[in-house]
Amino acid sequence: MNILNFVHAFFSDSAHWHGYDGIPTRFWEHIGYSLEALAYSAVIGLPIGVLTGHYGRGGNALALIATAGRALPTFGLLVLLTILLGFSLVPVMVPLVVLAVPPILVTTYEALRSVDPSPVDAARGMGMSESRILFQVELPVALPLILSGLRSAAIQIVSTATIAAYVGLGGLGRYIIDGLYQRSYEKVVGGATLVAGLALATLAVFWAVGRFAVSPGVRRGA
Amino acid sequence: MIRIDSVTKRYPDGTVAVDRLSLEIPDRSITVLVGPSGCGKTTTLRMINRMVEPSEGSILLDGVDIQAQPVNTLRRSMGYVIQNAGLFQHRTIIDNIATVPRLLGWSKERSRARAAELMERVGLDSSLARRYPYQLSGGQQQRVGVARALAADPPVLLMDEPFSAVDPVVRKGLQDELLRIQEELGKTIVFVTHDIDEAIKLGTMVAVMRTGGKLAQFAPPAELLSAPADDFVEDFLGTDRGIRRLSFFPSGALKLESGPVVPVDADAKKLAARGSADVPYLLVTDLDGKPLGWGAPQDLTAGEIAVGQLLPYGRPFVHGKDSLRAALDGAVLSPTGWSVGVDGTGRVVGVVSQAVIAEAIRNAHAEGRTDDEAKAVR
Numbered sequence: 001m002n003i004l005n006f007v008h009a010f011f012s013d014s015a016h017w018h019g020y021d022g023i024p025t026r027f028w029e030h031i032g033y034s035l036e037a038l039a040y041s042a043v044i045g046l047p048i049g050v051l052t053g054h055y056g057r058g059g060n061a062l063a064l065i066a067t068a069g070r071a072l073p074t075f076g077l078l079v080l081l082t083i084l085l086g087f088s089l090v091p092v093m094v095p096l097v098v099l100a101v102p103p104i105l106v107t108t109y110e111a112l113r114s115v116d117p118s119p120v121d122a123a124r125g126m127g128m129s130e131s132r133i134l135f136q137v138e139l140p141v142a143l144p145l146i147l148s149g150l151r152s153a154a155i156q157i158v159s160t161a162t163i164a165a166y167v168g169l170g171g172l173g174r175y176i177i178d179g180l181y182q183r184s185y186e187k188v189v190g191g192a193t194l195v196a197g198l199a200l201a202t203l204a205v206f207w208a209v210g211r212f213a214v215s216p217g218v219r220r221g222a
Numbered sequence: 223m224i225r226i227d228s229v230t231k232r233y234p235d236g237t238v239a240v241d242r243l244s245l246e247i248p249d250r251s252i253t254v255l256v257g258p259s260g261c262g263k264t265t266t267l268r269m270i271n272r273m274v275e276p277s278e279g280s281i282l283l284d285g286v287d288i289q290a291q292p293v294n295t296l297r298r299s300m301g302y303v304i305q306n307a308g309l310f311q312h313r314t315i316i317d318n319i320a321t322v323p324r325l326l327g328w329s330k331e332r333s334r335a336r337a338a339e340l341m342e343r344v345g346l347d348s349s350l351a352r353r354y355p356y357q358l359s360g361g362q363q364q365r366v367g368v369a370r371a372l373a374a375d376p377p378v379l380l381m382d383e384p385f386s387a388v389d390p391v392v393r394k395g396l397q398d399e400l401l402r403i404q405e406e407l408g409k410t411i412v413f414v415t416h417d418i419d420e421a422i423k424l425g426t427m428v429a430v431m432r433t434g435g436k437l438a439q440f441a442p443p444a445e446l447l448s449a450p451a452d453d454f455v456e457d458f459l460g461t462d463r464g465i466r467r468l469s470f471f472p473s474g475a476l477k478l479e480s481g482p483v484v485p486v487d488a489d490a491k492k493l494a495a496r497g498s499a500d501v502p503y504l505l506v507t508d509l510d511g512k513p514l515g516w517g518a519p520q521d522l523t524a525g526e527i528a529v530g531q532l533l534p535y536g537r538p539f540v541h542g543k544d545s546l547r548a549a550l551d552g553a554v555l556s557p558t559g560w561s562v563g564v565d566g567t568g569r570v571v572g573v574v575s576q577a578v579i580a581e582a583i584r585n586a587h588a589e590g591r592t593d594d595e596a597k598a599v600r
C-alpha cells in the first residue's frame with residue numbers, strides 16, 4: 001500500500017466525517033488553537049516590532065530575544081508546563097506563542113527599518129504628526145514585509161499545533177497520535193495530509209489579504 | 223521676510239554645521255543657498271522649518287520668532303521639496319499632492335480638485351493622476367514633489383537640491399518651470415543647490431557658503447559674477463565669469479541692421495542695391511522671413527540662389543528677449559562674424575556684427591545694468 005492508498009482509505013471512510021472525532025470537528029479545533037496562538041503572538045510581536053522599528057532602537061535586544069525564543073524546545077516546554085500546570089490549553093499556547101513571536105517581531109522591526117527615509121522626511125517637513133507618519137506613511141509601505149512575518153508565524157503555528165493532542169486536547173494532531181498508537185497508518189497519513197492542506201490554505205489566505213490590503217503602488221516588486 | 227539672525231548649529235557630535243549665519247531672505251523671490259557639499263546648506267534650510275533646531279541665534283518669519291507657533295502649524299505653512307521627491311509610494315499621484323490640504327482638514331473632493339489644479343500648473347498631464355509614483359519618470363516625480371509642496375498655497379517654499387538627481391535636459395526643463403511658476407505665484411523660495419550655474423540661473427539673491435557653515439557672499443548673481451568677494455567665491459564661480467555675466471544684459475539695446483537681409487526670391491536689382499563695399503555678406507531668408515544662410519553678394523545670382531551653398535548663420539537670438547550672451551554666441555558661431563536677430567516667431571528682424579555687440583557690452587558694463595529688466599532676459 002502506498003501513501004495515496006492510505007489517503008484514499010482515510011478520507012473515504014464515512015466514519016471519519018462525523019462525531020466528536022470527525023474531520024470537521026478536529027479541523028475547527030485545530031483552526032481555533034492556531035488562531036488563538038497567532039492572535040497572542042501578534043498582540044505581543046506587532047506593537048513591539050513597530051515601535052522599535054519606528055524609533056530605530058532596541059534592535060540588538062530584539063535579536064537576542066528572538067534567538068532565545070527559537071532556542072527553546074517546543075516539545076520540552078509543552079511537557080514541562082503540563083507537569084507544572086496540569087492538563088489545559090495554556091501549556092499548548094505558550095510554546096506556540098514562543099515559536100511564533102520571533103518571526104513576527106524580527107520581520108516587523110526589519111519592515112519598519114527598511115522604509116525609505118525620504119518620504120518620512122518629506123512627511124515630517126510637511127507637518128505630519130508622528131502617529132500620522134507611522135500609520136499613513138511607514139506602515140502602508142512596511143505592510144508586505146509585516147504580512148510575510150505573520151505568514152511564517154501562522155504556518156509554523158498550524159504545523160506545530162498538532163502537539164495539543166499530546167496533552168489530551170483535540171485538533172488534527174489527534175489523528176497522528178492516535179494513529180501511531182493504534183498502528184493505523186491511514187489515520188496518521190490522513191492527519192498529516194490535513195495539516196499540510198491547512199498550511200497551504202493559510203498561505204492562500206495571506207496571499208489574498210496581501211492583494212486586498214497592500215496598495216498597488218507598494219505591491220509591485222514585493 | 224525670513225530673517226536668520228546670527229544662527230549657529232552644533233550637532234551633538236560637536237560638528238559645527240552652521241556658524242553665526244545671518245541672512246535676510248526677501249519676500250516673493252528666489253534666494254539660493256549654494257556652496258560645496260557639507261558646508262551647511264541643508265542644515266540652514268532645515269532650521270527654517272524646525273526640522274533642525276539652532277544651537278544659538280534665532281529665525282524670524284515676518285518679524286515673529288518661528289518658535290512662537292506650534293511646529294506642525296509652521297511646517298504646514300511652508301512647502302518642502304527634497305532631492306528624491308520623497309513621494310508616498312502607496313498613494314496615487316493625486317493623493318500625494320492632496321496630502322497637506324487633507325492635513326489641514328479640507329474635504330477629499332476639495333483637496334483632489336486643488337491637486338488636479340496643481341498638476342496642471344506644474345505641467346503634469348491629468349492622465350497621470352491615478353498612477354502610482356513608481357510609474358513616473360524621475361523628472362515627473364520631482365514635479366509631483368513641487369506640486370505637493372504648493373498644494374496648500376503656502377507663502378514659503380523650501381527646496382533642498384530638488385533637481386540634482388535628474389539628467390541635465392530634464393533639469394533645465396524643471397528650472398524653467400520653476401521660474402515660470404515663481405513668476406505666476408510669487409512665493410518666497412529658499413533653494414539649496416551645490417551647482418553654481420543653477421544658483422545663478424534661479425537666484426534673485428545668492429548666498430555662497432563655505433565649509434564650516436560660514437557665509438562667504440550674499441549678492442544678486444550678476445554682482446557675484448562681476449565682483450566676487452574673495453578668492454573662495456571666485457574659485458567657486460569657475461571660469462568664463464565675464465561671458466556668463468553677459469546673460470544679465472538684455473539684447474534689446476542692440477541696433478540691428480535690416481539692410482543686409484534679402485529674401486531668397488530677390489531680383490537682381492535688389493541684390494545689387496543691398497550689396498556694397500561695407501556689407502561683406504547678405505543674409506538670405508525664406509519667403510516667410512526665416513533665415514537660410516549667408517552669401518557674398520557676388521556669389522548670389524538673382525533667381526538661382528543655391529541655398530545649400532550658403533554659409534551657416536549660427537544660432538539666432540530673440541531680439542529683446544535673449545541676452546547679449548546669446549547675441550555674441552550667434553556672432554561667434556557664424557563664419558561671417560555676424561549674429562542674426564529674430565522675433566518670437568523666428569522671423570529675421572535684422573543682423574548685427576561682432577563689433578557692434580562688443581560696443582553694446584562696453585556700454586552695458588559702463589551702466590552696470592543688473593536691474594530687473596536685465597533679470598528678465600535670462
Ligand SMILES: Nc1ncnc2c1ncn2[C@@H]1O[C@H](COP(=O)(O)OP(=O)(O)O)[C@@H](O)[C@H]1O
Binds near residue numbers: 237263
Ligand atoms: N545629524 C547630524 N549629526 C552630525 N553631523 C551632521 C548631521 N547632519 C549634518 N552634519 C554635518 O554637518 C555639516 C553640514 O551638513 P549639511 O547641512 O548636510 O551640508 P550640505 O547640505 O551643505 O551638504 C557636515 O559636516 C555634516 O557632516
Ligand SMILES: [Mg+2]
Binds near residue numbers: 263264265
Ligand atoms: Mg545637503
